[in-house]
Amino acid sequence: xxxxYGDPDESTLGWSDDHVTFxxxxxxxxxxxxxxxxxxxxxxxxxxxxPDGAVVTGGGSPRDTVLIxxxxxxxxxxxxxxxxxxxxxxxxxxxxxxxPVMDVAGLEM
Amino acid sequence: MITTVxxxxxxxxxHVLGALVRRYGHFDLAEDAVQEALVAASVQWPDDGVPANxxxxxxxxxxxxxxxxLRSESARRRREEAAFAQEPATPGVAAPPDEHAPAADDTLxxxxxxxxxxxxxxxxxxxxxRAVGGLTTAEIARAFLxxxxxxxxxxxxxxxxIKSSGARFEMPCAHERHEREAAVLHVLYLIFNEGYTATSGxxxxxxxxxxxxxxxxxxxxxxxxxxxxxxxxxxLMLLTDARRAARTTADGALVPLAExxxxxxxxxxxxxxxxxxxxxxxxRAVGPYQLQAAIAAVHDEAEHADDTxxxxxxxxxxxxxxxxxxxxxxxxxxxxxxxxxxPHNGLAMLAALDDDTRLAEHHRLDAVRGxxxxxAGDLDAAKSAYQRAARRTTSMPxxxxxxxxxxxxxxxxxxxP
Numbered sequence: 001x002x003x004x005y006g007d008p009d010e011s012t013l014g015w016s017d018d019h020v021t022f023x024x025x026x027x028x029x030x031x032x033x034x035x036x037x038x039x040x041x042x043x044x045x046x047x048x049x050x051p052d053g054a055v056v057t058g059g060g061s062p063r064d065t066v067l068i069x070x071x072x073x074x075x076x077x078x079x080x081x082x083x084x085x086x087x088x089x090x091x092x093x094x095x096x097x098x099x100p101v102m103d104v105a106g107l108e109m
Numbered sequence: 110m111i112t113t114v115x116x117x118x119x120x121x122x123x124h125v126l127g128a129l130v131r132r133y134g135h136f137d138l139a140e141d142a143v144q145e146a147l148v149a150a151s152v153q154w155p156d157d158g159v160p161a162n163x164x165x166x167x168x169x170x171x172x173x174x175x176x177x178x179l180r181s182e183s184a185r186r187r188r189e190e191a192a193f194a195q196e197p198a199t200p201g202v203a204a205p206p207d208e209h210a211p212a213a214d215d216t217l218x219x220x221x222x223x224x225x226x227x228x229x230x231x232x233x234x235x236x237x238x239r240a241v242g243g244l245t246t247a248e249i250a251r252a253f254l255x256x257x258x259x260x261x262x263x264x265x266x267x268x269x270x271i272k273s274s275g276a277r278f279e280m281p282c283a284h285e286r287h288e289r290e291a292a293v294l295h296v297l298y299l300i301f302n303e304g305y306t307a308t309s310g311x312x313x314x315x316x317x318x319x320x321x322x323x324x325x326x327x328x329x330x331x332x333x334x335x336x337x338x339x340x341x342x343x344x345l346m347l348l349t350d351a352r353r354a355a356r357t358t359a360d361g362a363l364v365p366l367a368e369x370x371x372x373x374x375x376x377x378x379x380x381x382x383x384x385x386x387x388x389x390x391x392x393r394a395v396g397p398y399q400l401q402a403a404i405a406a407v408h409d410e411a412e413h414a415d416d417t418x419x420x421x422x423x424x425x426x427x428x429x430x431x432x433x434x435x436x437x438x439x440x441x442x443x444x445x446x447x448x449x450x451x452p453h454n455g456l457a458m459l460a461a462l463d464d465d466t467r468l469a470e471h472h473r474l475d476a477v478r479g480x481x482x483x484x485a486g487d488l489d490a491a492k493s494a495y496q497r498a499a500r501r502t503t504s505m506p507x508x509x510x511x512x513x514x515x516x517x518x519x520x521x522x523x524x525x526p
Binding site (some may be wrong): 027028029030031032033034074075076093100101102103104105106107 | 229230231232235253255256258259260261262263264265268301305307308315356361363365366369424475503504505506507508510
């Protein structure tokens with residue numbers, strides 16, 4: 001999973017046409033599983049679970065960086081993921097976090 | 110489960126594709142045409158019955174699709190463009206059919222093409238399963254847990270890459286033959302592993318990959334009877350897959366080798382694997398697959414975990430370490446050393462791996478360390494090693510297993526002697 005984070009104070013925050021194009025490139029190379037851009041955090045809603053049921057508590061919580069969107073990819077190893085992460089548009093001003101997805105398979109140890 | 114018609118089609122797939130490519134060239138278009146013929150057969154045969162000459166039927170239907178395609182306007186354009194990029198495999202469009210070429214060799218020639226070094230491993234795997242294995246794109250996508258369009262793109266890119274690289278449907282020349290054979294075996298090994306790691310019933314589609322890998326490796330071994338490594342890889346797959354029923358519980362939890370119910374192991378696979386590896390080791394140049402198979406054979410031949418011939422396993426790992434050194438081998442070597450000479454001996458070997466960037470952050474290093482500390486009786490060190498490993502693994506069943514090991518120590522349950 002390639003997660004794209006941005007600075008919440010930046011005015012141009014958000015998923016751009018370049019991001020969409022990059023997603024299409026990943027689809028064409030056969031590496032894209034899915035990708036989505038997220039709406040601005042002003043649209044966020046938080047839900048907390050209490051013993052007496054779920055309670056909606058208004059907007060998102062304040063953070064230093066916010067998730068702008070993600071690319072879920074299936075590629076040849078970690079190096080290729082880093083390579084692709086470095087090519088995500090706007091990654092100069094935003095941060096890309098790469099995390100492996102948990103696998104439902106495994107080997108005995 | 111695979112039906113009779115399906116398995117017949119998968120068997121025929123490489124021969125039909127081989128016949129088409131030899132006759133018309135155009136590997137990429139021929140491969141599509143064969144897929145269409147296979148799909149047509151899978152729909153018609155169960156109702157209408159299997160034709161008397163299934164391969165002839167498939168070749169006829171696939172040839173018709175291919176020639177239609179070649180005749181169509183867009184295909185002509187593509188053909189003209191391709192003529193600039195590469196020489197056609199046969200002069201002209203329809204060279205005289207080469208009916209006398211040995212059909213049995215097609216599988217191997219196709220494997221060499223699909224495992225061509227210009228392709229990335231994931232592309233080699235996908236293309237091999239479709240072009241040689243005769244699986245549909247949907248089946249391959251399901252097995253690899255990716256959406257079908259992703260897999261379709263991967264296969265079509267792989268075929269484009271083969272086309273633009275100028276790789277041909279022919280046996281590699283003698284001086285690269287060895288390297289190319291190793292690449293084919295490696296791809297089959299990857300397909301097997303992909304299926305073998307499946308741990309729950311929902312993942313039957315992945316189990317199918319082990320079956321497919323064994324089938325294809327059998328075919329390679331039949332065609333390369335003098336290759337000790339082909340025999341070694343087949344033996345390794347059989348000896349590993351023999352434990353499949355015992356390696357997980359009904360709910361998908363992993364059972365370590367020492368705790369598996371050995372009565373559930375597949376005796377026929379063990380017997381076949383042992384015979385294969387014994388013969389290969391006695392007569393052929395020794396290689397890493399044969400040694401790994403020999404190690405698996407020693408495990409499989411032990412009636413109980415306590416009967417395992419660890420000195421023999423240790424000797425085999427020493428050989429393997431010399432022949433094909435890599436950190437995973439060192440890791441397993443350390444386990445064997447611990448079983449023979451005591452846990453501290455194994456732990457000392459692991460210390461050397463701390464500086465190895467390939468493994469220093471790998472969860473298996475900590476998992477093994479946990480086991481060895483547990484053997485040595487240092488339960489605190491064992492617990493924290495298991496916990497570190499549990500955080501690092503990206504596999505849910507492995508994490509659950511490691512957490513349960515750590516919890517066991519928490520509750521003061523004494524480890525097995």
